[in-house]
Amino acid sequence: MLHLxxxxxxxxxxxxxxxxxxxxxxxxxxxxxxxxxxxxxxALVHDEHAQAGAxxxxxxxxxxxxxxxxxxxxxxxxxxxxxxxxxxxxxxxxQDEQAAWxxxxxxxxxxxxxxxxxxxxxxxxxxxxxTAIGAGQLSVHAAHRPSGQxxxxxxxxxTADFLDMLAAxxxxxxxxxxxxxxxxxxxAGSLGSTIAETMVRNGVSAFHLVDPDxxxxxxxSRSIYTTADIGCLKVDALADRLHQVNPLAVxxxxxxxxxxxxxxxxxxxxxxxxxxxxxxxxxxxxVILDVLAHEADTPAVFAGVMPGGHSGEIVITLPGLxxxxxxxAGNLRLNAFRGDMDxxxxxxxxxxxxxxxxxxxxxxxxxxxxxLLGLLHGSDDNLWKPVLEGRNMVHIGLAPQALGHVxxxxxxxxxxxxxxxxxxxxxxxxxxxxxxxxxxxxxGTAADIQGDGALPQRG
Numbered sequence: 138m139l140h141l142x143x144x145x146x147x148x149x150x151x152x153x154x155x156x157x158x159x160x161x162x163x164x165x166x167x168x169x170x171x172x173x174x175x176x177x178x179x180a181l182v183h184d185e186h187a188q189a190g191a192x193x194x195x196x197x198x199x200x201x202x203x204x205x206x207x208x209x210x211x212x213x214x215x216x217x218x219x220x221x222x223x224x225x226x227x228x229x230x231x232q233d234e235q236a237a238w239x240x241x242x243x244x245x246x247x248x249x250x251x252x253x254x255x256x257x258x259x260x261x262x263x264x265x266x267x268t269a270i271g272a273g274q275l276s277v278h279a280a281h282r283p284s285g286q287x288x289x290x291x292x293x294x295x296t297a298d299f300l301d302m303l304a305a306x307x308x309x310x311x312x313x314x315x316x317x318x319x320x321x322x323x324x325a326g327s328l329g330s331t332i333a334e335t336m337v338r339n340g341v342s343a344f345h346l347v348d349p350d351x352x353x354x355x356x357x358s359r360s361i362y363t364t365a366d367i368g369c370l371k372v373d374a375l376a377d378r379l380h381q382v383n384p385l386a387v388x389x390x391x392x393x394x395x396x397x398x399x400x401x402x403x404x405x406x407x408x409x410x411x412x413x414x415x416x417x418x419x420x421x422x423x424v425i426l427d428v429l430a431h432e433a434d435t436p437a438v439f440a441g442v443m444p445g446g447h448s449g450e451i452v453i454t455l456p457g458l459x460x461x462x463x464x465x466a467g468n469l470r471l472n473a474f475r476g477d478m479d480x481x482x483x484x485x486x487x488x489x490x491x492x493x494x495x496x497x498x499x500x501x502x503x504x505x506x507x508x509l510l511g512l513l514h515g516s517d518d519n520l521w522k523p524v525l526e527g528r529n530m531v532h533i534g535l536a537p538q539a540l541g542h543v544x545x546x547x548x549x550x551x552x553x554x555x556x557x558x559x560x561x562x563x564x565x566x567x568x569x570x571x572x573x574x575x576x577x578x579x580x581g582t583a584a585d586i587q588g589d590g591a592l593p594q595r596g
Contacts, residue, residue, distance in 0.1 A: 138266070138291050138317065139174050139176070139249060139279050139281060139290045139291070140175040140176065140291050140292075140293060140317070141217075141277055141293075142171070142177045142300065142385060143178050143292065143293070143294045144178070145294055147178060147181055147294075148270060148294055150164075150181050151164070151181070151255065151275065152273070155219060155220070155255040155270075155273075156221070156255050156256075156270050156271050156273035157271070158221070159221075160220070160221035160222055160223050161221055161222070162221045163183075163187035163200075163218060163219070164181050164182065164184065164219045164220070165182040165184060165196065165203075165215065165217075165218055166178050166182075166217040166219065166251060166253075167179050167182060167204060167211055167215055167216065168180075168213045168214070168216045168217075169212065169213040169214060169216070171300050171301065171304055172312050173309060173317075174316070174317050175300060175316055176251070178216075179211040180207045181219075182200055182204050184199075184200035186198075186199055187220075196218070214246070214247060215244070216249070216251055217237075217250055217252060217279070218236075218253070219252075219255060219275070220253075220255070221257075224256050224257055226256065227254060227259075227276050228276050229252050229253070229254050229278045230254075233252045233254065234278070234287045236252060237250045237251070237252045237278070237279065237280035238250075238280045238287070240280070241280045241282060247282070248281065248282050249279040249280065250280050251278070251290060252277070252278055253275055253278075254277075255273055255275050255276075256273050257272065257273045258272060259274040265291060266278075266290060266291055266292075268292040268293075276289075277289075277292050278290060291387070293385045299382070299383045299385060300316070300383075300385060303340050307339075310515065310516040311340075311511065312340055313516065314510055314511050314513075314516035314517070315336075315339055315340040315341050315507065315510060315516075316341070318341050318343065318412065318510050318514070319345070319409060319410050319411045320333075320336060320344050320413075321406045321410035321412070321414065322346050322414045323348075323403070323406075323413065323414065323416065323426055324347070324348055324414075324415070324417040325346050325347070325348035325350075325371035325374075326350070326356065326360060326371065327356065327359040327442075327492075327495040328442065328498065328499050329346075329375075329416040330361045330362065331360065331361055331495065331496065331499035332414055332440070332503045333375060333414070334361050334382065335500065335503035335507075336503055337383050337386055339507055341510070342383060342385060342386050343386070344376075344379060344386065344387070344389070345390075345391070345406050345409060346371075346376060346390045346391070347393060347395065347406065348370075348371045348375075348417075349393055349394040350370075351368055351369060351371060352367050352368065352369050352370075352371055353367065354367055356371075358491070358492050359496075360492075360495075361375070361378055362375075370390075370392050372390035372391065373392075376390055394422065395419070395422035395426060396421075396422065396425070400425060404432065404433065407433035408433040410433075410435055411436075411513070412436055412438070412509060412510055413426060413430045413437035414438055414440075414502075414506060415427070415438070415439045415440075416439070416440050416441070418441075420470040420471050421471065423439055423470065424463050424470075426439075426462075427454065427570075428463075430454065430456070431454070431461060436455050436513060437462070438452070438505055439451070439452040439466070441470075442491065442494060442498050446491040446493075446494030446495070446535055446536075447534075448532060448534050449494070449497065449501070449535060450530070450533070451501060451505055451530070451531040451533070452465045452529060452531075453505060453524065453529040454529065455529075456570070459524060459562075460527065460562040460564045460571050461564070461568060461570040461571050463570075464562065464568050464570075464571050465530045465560075465562040466530060468565070494535045497535060497555070498535075501531070505520070505531070508520050512524075523559045526559075526561065527561050527562060527563075528559040528560060528561050528562070530562050531558070531559050532557065532558045532560060533555070533557045534555065534556035535555065540558060
């Protein structure tokens with residue numbers, strides 16, 4: 138989905154010129170492409186002499202002159218129009234779509250031309266592509282040359298400094314693979330909060346956060362939360378934190394556990410996401426998420442810290458390509474005895490002073506998740522080798538000999554802390570999700586797998 142970014146000081150003009158007065162009124166957009174798929178509106182040009190009616194909306198000669206002057210002053214381009222519709226017609230019309238394609242044809246230097254519609258009222262929750270403007274709403278679509286589609290656009294309001302920084306400091310292909318991505322984080326505790334913050338700082342801009350708990354004092358030693366968050370729902374506190382880093386980040390929240398009763402919600406969230414981060418403290422919830430992610434054909438990263446913080450674990454799942462989480466580690470976790478389990482709640486007891494251990498595992502999991510998004514969207518191939526070899530589970534040693542007897546590591550001097558092993562995993566014979574892997578062929582190349590269509594391609 139394309140993104141269109143407005144500055145906050147532009148919203149009052151949209152409200153006063155389009156939402157409040159009777160339709161039809163017209164405002165022109167001058168802006169530029171900041172990042173792949175993301176455009177920033179530099180200026181709004183009000184067209185008080187536009188010829189507008191029920192079936193047409195044409196700019197005036199005065200506006201055309203003002204647009205050229207604004208382009209020269211801002212370094213931007215004429216990229217779209219916004220106009221007001223009567224109540225009951227919140228989306229662009231067929232005439233609007235044709236006007237967008239005609240404008241794109243006249244401007245071969247543009248990849249997209251935007252057409253937006255405002256109405257003066259709104260009722261209930263808005264769809265993802267509509268934005269509240271005062272008492273009304275805004276719906277923007279774009280004629281998109283690369284896709285050949287007239288598609289809905291996600292509008293965000295806020296300072297664009299964060300995206301400007303990304304565009305200046307990161308390779309364009311990396312930014313393109315991360316900024317549009319949607320990530321579902323199940324578990325907003327120590328691992329989940331740290332992973333989400335790392336991902337938003339690297340450009341990921343859409344999150345769905347799921348956790349039933351509230352922030353407690355014990356969480357402060359090993360998570361991103363502060364004393365101001367104590368008593369707040371973790372998902373709300375985490376959403377606020379992500380917005381503090383990137384005001385343009387879009388967050389959805391669900392204060393709920395992952396269990397059989399909420400499986401339908403989890404299924405919808407997994408289908409929405411480009412990537413699932415599963416970091417709950419409930420082994421059964423992790424297995425449920427494995428099933429839901431596979432049914433949605435959504436890649437996932439599972440992570441956890443073992444009792445005492447002596448080691449950590451990361452599992453990558455690519456439906457149809459890697460072993461599932463349950464075959465890799467889930468069966469073992471379901472049946473393992475944990476002395477830190479609270480038998481009243483069935484969940485792991487909170488512990489303090491594990492912040493450093495959690496930070497190491499969270500950093501590794503976040504790096505894995507970012508690399509996985511890069512792999513799926515063409516900017517990073519660091520995970521190809523282990524994935525092709527079937528090594529989708531990583532053990533991380535955080536204490537001397539935490540991984541037990543590992544022959545390769547034992548042969549090297551000074552190998553005590555921060556060891557890691559990429560484990561070769563095999564599917565269970567009765568696993569429906571891993572059946573395609575029973576006949577896994579010898580490792581090939583990234584091009585071989587992509588050419589065969591075995592790698593799930595995310596839009």
